[in-house]
Amino acid sequence: MSESVVEIKKLWTIFQNGDRESVVHKDLDLTVVRGEVLSLVGGSGTGKTVLLRQMLGLETPARGEITVLGKPAAELGKRGAASRVGMLFQQGALFSAFTVLENIAFPLRELKILPSALIREAALVKLQMVGLAPDAADKMPSDLSGGMIKRVALARALIMDPPLLLLDEPTAGLDPESSDSFCALLRSLHRDMGLTVVMVTHDLDTLFELSTRIAVLADQKVIINDVPKEVVAFPHPFIHQFFLGERGQRAMELLREYPFTV
Numbered sequence: 001m002s003e004s005v006v007e008i009k010k011l012w013t014i015f016q017n018g019d020r021e022s023v024v025h026k027d028l029d030l031t032v033v034r035g036e037v038l039s040l041v042g043g044s045g046t047g048k049t050v051l052l053r054q055m056l057g058l059e060t061p062a063r064g065e066i067t068v069l070g071k072p073a074a075e076l077g078k079r080g081a082a083s084r085v086g087m088l089f090q091q092g093a094l095f096s097a098f099t100v101l102e103n104i105a106f107p108l109r110e111l112k113i114l115p116s117a118l119i120r121e122a123a124l125v126k127l128q129m130v131g132l133a134p135d136a137a138d139k140m141p142s143d144l145s146g147g148m149i150k151r152v153a154l155a156r157a158l159i160m161d162p163p164l165l166l167l168d169e170p171t172a173g174l175d176p177e178s179s180d181s182f183c184a185l186l187r188s189l190h191r192d193m194g195l196t197v198v199m200v201t202h203d204l205d206t207l208f209e210l211s212t213r214i215a216v217l218a219d220q221k222v223i224i225n226d227v228p229k230e231v232v233a234f235p236h237p238f239i240h241q242f243f244l245g246e247r248g249q250r251a252m253e254l255l256r257e258y259p260f261t262v
């Protein structure tokens, strides 16, 4: 039987805005199985980013359970979290005063258990793994293109070989060419490292290029979690607008070229 890497049951997320309560998730269930690339799509404010942060243990839901790799997400803690879950934040979020290599090595240095030479070696391996030349190691973030920043942030997320990788809008802000090559990199890393990936994206090309399943957030829950063909055919106003509106023709083209066997 397929092993679940993320298991969310009856999740409620409630924020207090002044004296108003806003319920973002209500009785939300979601399962992510080992080896899949599950994409979360949904309208603005449906709580996709919050869900990623909850999986990482950075935020605690009002109610419900989130189990990540067999443990409650809250137990991931800040320390050690990087060895189990890698996170690529939307903005890349590199430390501007650190070099590329120092950025990549940061989670390992924080642990304070490995000698510097070994940490440097591990960071250089990851630099190569994300397709950057060794001479990028000593550059500062301000010297990098948007695509390179994403690659460095990805190398940092993968420094401890976590089995689960969370991606928030991985190709947002990239030009089409950089976006395609970043998708190709993610696909090969997913395949070669046997990663399980949960990704938030609005971009149809990224969605169809990488996802083995798509989970749609609407009406405060996951309304469908299935292969793209089934999701696109699911009758719901958000899905209709997202896949079949003016972007529909592109979605249909991408579905025809869909690279996975379903």
Ligand SMILES: Nc1ncnc2c1ncn2[C@@H]1O[C@H](COP(=O)(O)OP(=O)(O)OP(=O)(O)O)[C@@H](O)[C@H]1O
Pocket (backbone or CB within 6 Å): 015, 016, 024, 042, 043, 044, 045, 046, 047, 048, 049, 050, 051
């Ligand atoms: N710490 C917080 N305090 C109060 N409200 C919050 C907090 N974090 C998120 N929210 C609200 O929760 C809702 C969901 O936010 P989230 O960023 O997860 O949405 P999203 O689905 O990722 O949206 P988008 O696609 O626009 O990025 C939003 O209405 C947001 O304003």
